Amino acid sequence: MSVRTEPRTFNRFAARDTSTDLVSLLTQARLVRINRVTQEAEPWLAESWARSDDGLRYTIKLWPNVSFSDGHPFTADDVVFSFEAVYDQKTGSALADSLKMGGRKLTVTEVDPLTVVVAFPAPFAPGLRILDNLPIIPRHKLEAALKAGVFASAWGLSTPPADIVGLGPFVVSQYLPGQRLVLVRNPHYWRKDASGTPLPYLDRLTIDIVPDESAEVLRLESGQIDMTFSSVAPESYAIVKRAADAGRVKLMDLGVAYDADSFWFNLKPGAFAADARAPWLQRDELRRAISMAVDRQLFADTVFLGAGVPVYGPITPGNKKWYAAEAPHAAHDPARARELLGSIGLSDRNGDGVLENARNQPARFTLLTQKGRPSLERGAAVIRDELKKVGLVVDVVSLDAGALIQRILSANYDSVYFDPGASDTDPAINPDFWFSFGDAHFWNMMQKTPATEWEKRIDELMTRQIASPDEAERKRLFDDVQTIFAEHLPVINFVAPRIYVAASVRVTNLTPALSRPQLLWGADTIAVKR
Amino acid sequence: MDNMLIYMARRAAFAVFLVFAVSSASLVLARLAPGDYVTTSLGIDARRETIEQARARYGLNRSVGEQYRDWVVRAARLDLGRSLIYDRPVADLIPERAANTAVLALTALLAATLVGLPLGVITGSRQGGIVPLAIRAMSLILLSTPPLLTSLFLVFVAARTGWLPVGGMSAAGGAGGASLDLLRHLVVPAAALAMPLAAMFERLQAQAMSDVVGQPYVLATLARGVPRSRMVWRDALKAALRPVAALYGLVVGTLLSGSFAVEVITAWPGLGRLMLDALRARDVYLVAGCAAAGSLFLAAGTLMSDAALALVDPRTSE
Numbered sequence: 001m002s003v004r005t006e007p008r009t010f011n012r013f014a015a016r017d018t019s020t021d022l023v024s025l026l027t028q029a030r031l032v033r034i035n036r037v038t039q040e041a042e043p044w045l046a047e048s049w050a051r052s053d054d055g056l057r058y059t060i061k062l063w064p065n066v067s068f069s070d071g072h073p074f075t076a077d078d079v080v081f082s083f084e085a086v087y088d089q090k091t092g093s094a095l096a097d098s099l100k101m102g103g104r105k106l107t108v109t110e111v112d113p114l115t116v117v118v119a120f121p122a123p124f125a126p127g128l129r130i131l132d133n134l135p136i137i138p139r140h141k142l143e144a145a146l147k148a149g150v151f152a153s154a155w156g157l158s159t160p161p162a163d164i165v166g167l168g169p170f171v172v173s174q175y176l177p178g179q180r181l182v183l184v185r186n187p188h189y190w191r192k193d194a195s196g197t198p199l200p201y202l203d204r205l206t207i208d209i210v211p212d213e214s215a216e217v218l219r220l221e222s223g224q225i226d227m228t229f230s231s232v233a234p235e236s237y238a239i240v241k242r243a244a245d246a247g248r249v250k251l252m253d254l255g256v257a258y259d260a261d262s263f264w265f266n267l268k269p270g271a272f273a274a275d276a277r278a279p280w281l282q283r284d285e286l287r288r289a290i291s292m293a294v295d296r297q298l299f300a301d302t303v304f305l306g307a308g309v310p311v312y313g314p315i316t317p318g319n320k321k322w323y324a325a326e327a328p329h330a331a332h333d334p335a336r337a338r339e340l341l342g343s344i345g346l347s348d349r350n351g352d353g354v355l356e357n358a359r360n361q362p363a364r365f366t367l368l369t370q371k372g373r374p375s376l377e378r379g380a381a382v383i384r385d386e387l388k389k390v391g392l393v394v395d396v397v398s399l400d401a402g403a404l405i406q407r408i409l410s411a412n413y414d415s416v417y418f419d420p421g422a423s424d425t426d427p428a429i430n431p432d433f434w435f436s437f438g439d440a441h442f443w444n445m446m447q448k449t450p451a452t453e454w455e456k457r458i459d460e461l462m463t464r465q466i467a468s469p470d471e472a473e474r475k476r477l478f479d480d481v482q483t484i485f486a487e488h489l490p491v492i493n494f495v496a497p498r499i500y501v502a503a504s505v506r507v508t509n510l511t512p513a514l515s516r517p518q519l520l521w522g523a524d525t526i527a528v529k530r
Numbered sequence: 531m532d533n534m535l536i537y538m539a540r541r542a543a544f545a546v547f548l549v550f551a552v553s554s555a556s557l558v559l560a561r562l563a564p565g566d567y568v569t570t571s572l573g574i575d576a577r578r579e580t581i582e583q584a585r586a587r588y589g590l591n592r593s594v595g596e597q598y599r600d601w602v603v604r605a606a607r608l609d610l611g612r613s614l615i616y617d618r619p620v621a622d623l624i625p626e627r628a629a630n631t632a633v634l635a636l637t638a639l640l641a642a643t644l645v646g647l648p649l650g651v652i653t654g655s656r657q658g659g660i661v662p663l664a665i666r667a668m669s670l671i672l673l674s675t676p677p678l679l680t681s682l683f684l685v686f687v688a689a690r691t692g693w694l695p696v697g698g699m700s701a702a703g704g705a706g707g708a709s710l711d712l713l714r715h716l717v718v719p720a721a722a723l724a725m726p727l728a729a730m731f732e733r734l735q736a737q738a739m740s741d742v743v744g745q746p747y748v749l750a751t752l753a754r755g756v757p758r759s760r761m762v763w764r765d766a767l768k769a770a771l772r773p774v775a776a777l778y779g780l781v782v783g784t785l786l787s788g789s790f791a792v793e794v795i796t797a798w799p800g801l802g803r804l805m806l807d808a809l810r811a812r813d814v815y816l817v818a819g820c821a822a823a824g825s826l827f828l829a830a831g832t833l834m835s836d837a838a839l840a841l842v843d844p845r846t847s848e
Binding site: 005158206223406 | 563570579626682697803804807810
């Protein structure tokens with residue numbers, strides 16, 4: 001198989017790039033796994049668990065007779081150690097934020113070698129689901145590094161493969177910098193299939209590093225690799241489809257993605273205080289007009305070459321459990337968009353096709369997007385062209401990822417078109433997006449008190465949504481959140497792409513899922529025809 | 531001889547200055563550009579507290595001046611810092627990748643020389659005919675095709691035919707012996723680099739050859755009854771090699787420092803790819819290290835070129 005970039009480390013606690021995450025998924029295991037197909041949490045290293053009546057404490061029983069890849073027994077002590085490592089201040093783990101609630105840590109206590117108690121600081125409806133983020137690592141191998149304050153540097157790429165020990169289906173056998181990573185079967189892996197055959201089925205998994213997408217697709221269709229980590233890009237779809245029609249690869253349509261690209265304005269109060277555009281740039285009417293002005297079907301056809309569906313909010317129809325089909329959405333209606341723009345003082349006063357304010361200044365704003373991402377750059381161009389039709393002038397500026405993120409974090413922009421993505425399908429696990437005080441509340445981050453009444457209302461609903469043990473009530477509450485969101489459109493979503501993945505016809509037992517890694521999340525049961 | 535030594539010492543000093551200036555400028559520019567390694571690696575949804583902790587850990591919360599001063603002090607001891615991406619010393623990362631780039635570049639150079647120079651002799655020593663015309667036309671096409679496109683085309687051919695590996699430097703399992711495996715993997719990237727280079731050598735050599743064959747002493751040699759082919763391949767070629775030889779070192783330098791497009795397309799694990807990864811991730815120390823290595827290659831090439839020129843034409847060193 002292939003990845004575009006090489007992993008930055010073998011220590012998942014120290015980096016969050018996709019290749020490091022993939023290697024961690026293949027070489028380590030979690031207490032709880034999110035089944036990527038059902039999106040339900042299921043026991044993994046945990047055999048079972050029981051929740052206390054107040055919903056704050058989970059007593060987790062671990063599978064007996066489980067060993068790390070070096071044969072050392074796995075116990076509750078390793079679970080405690082993994083939590084110590086992730087919360088270690090010196091390490092500054094990239095995983096720590098995803099295992100905190102409002103900045104507060106979970107506490108973990110060892111009851112006996114096969115039992116741990118995980119306590120949450122407040123009621124948290126998704127419960128142990130968040131433990132899918134935490135690989136369990138061996139105390140006997142890494143405790144010295146943690147004590148010495150150098151845990152973040154442990155298990156770097158120059159570490160001898162034999163020293164990298166895990167509970168996953170594979171172990172690292174060879175790493176050739178810039179070329180490939182070879183994983184082989186973990187002889188001590190603890191899972192067996194229904195007939196009692198030890199897993200994984202594969203003896204070896206070679207991960208080639210292929211930085212160029214076109215070269216990656218060529219390798220796939222010529223049979224030099226069996227699958228790619230990345231899904232099939234719209235530009236490559238035709239080539240892969242031809243290979244599929246010729247019987248060389250399997251092309252799988254996984255459906256509508258969980259995430260849609262996002263367009264938002266800088267809604268920080270006072271951001272445009274000294275700007276003549278202040279009276280209209282942060283108005284709800286502008287965002288509603290833009291949502292109506294853009295033809296989403298045209299957007300899907302142009303940006304995703306037809307492989308996308310119109311969406312009207314951040315939760316797409318792909319997220320079946322949480323999608324609010326009844327949330328309001330306005331159809332494509334340029335005439336109504338012009339009316340809305342007129343209601344905030346923007347009209348074409350000199351007949352040049354461009355809207356102006358009362359002081360005859362053109363309605364113009366800058367749209368930042370990420371350079372080198374074809375779908376984002378095409379999307380920004382479509383937004384510019386569609387808004388030109390209703391008289392808005394958009395200047396598209398493409399920046400590299402670092403510069404773009406810096407501009408967003410410092411609230412130094414007019415508007416942005418980007419794909420921030422969500423870390424989980426359950427909204428309670430992305431609170432920073434929904435809460436006004438959140439770090440990922442992109443349009444106006446980390447508010448001390450909610451800037452608007454509707455954000456205050458969303459805060460209240462989400463507080464209840466996160467705490468409620470009743471799934472039906474959680475759904476109702478989140479439907480309300482999506483309705484408020486659709487009324488005020490702090491983020492405008494246009495299209496969610498369809499996700500396609502491809503694999504060689506010789507690969508069997510695949511259970512493809514929408515979330516990453518679409519093909520390899522169940523790597524221990526994948527097999528190949530000889 | 532003294533003049534020559536002074537000349538070479540002056541050029542070597544300039545080479546050291548070039549390496550220092552290029553790596554310094556790379557570090558400062560990478561640091562001054564908006565965003566940094568932390569924003570790039572932690573992403574848009576990281577908590578501010580986490581971002582600030584990471585900046586402090588990597589020393590990115592210090593001023594550019596402070597960071598540059600520390601780097602210069604350490605670089606003077608040949609410590610180029612620690613890569614932020616790989617958490618390894620830059621001085622360890624660079625040699626392994628530079629060696630891969632050197633293998634690729636020198637193979638391409640050898641191939642381009644063996645093909646380009648003889649073809650240049652043919653086209654430069656003949657006034658008409660279909661063969662020189664075809665070679666000239668091919669050279670112009672190859673010269674105007676960027677290596678990026680050439681490598682994409684070759685990768686496409688390799689994938690379609692299955693004759694050669696599509697990319698990488700070795701096969702998993704390494705069937706058929708390491709040297710043979712490396713040679714098979716070298717064909718596509720080396721050809722992508724060598725083709726425009728061979729065309730350039732052909733054009734240069736043809737021009738030099740055509741100048742030489744018009745010289746009175748060559749005409750006199752022919753008039754004395756020396757066979758034309760002997761005159762061309764022995765006497766005229768010797769004289770016509772000088773301008774190409776003078777340019778050779780420079781070509782070596784640019785090849786070693788500028789093959790990154792080919793490396794990306796063909797997944798060749800060289801210095802160019804490392805530099806690209808470093809730039810994308812805003813790994814300032816690795817960017818500076820790669821720039822230093824690239825400029826070192828360029829400086830070495832220029833030095834070789836200067837030396838060759840000084841040897842061929844002693845007036846240069848005066």
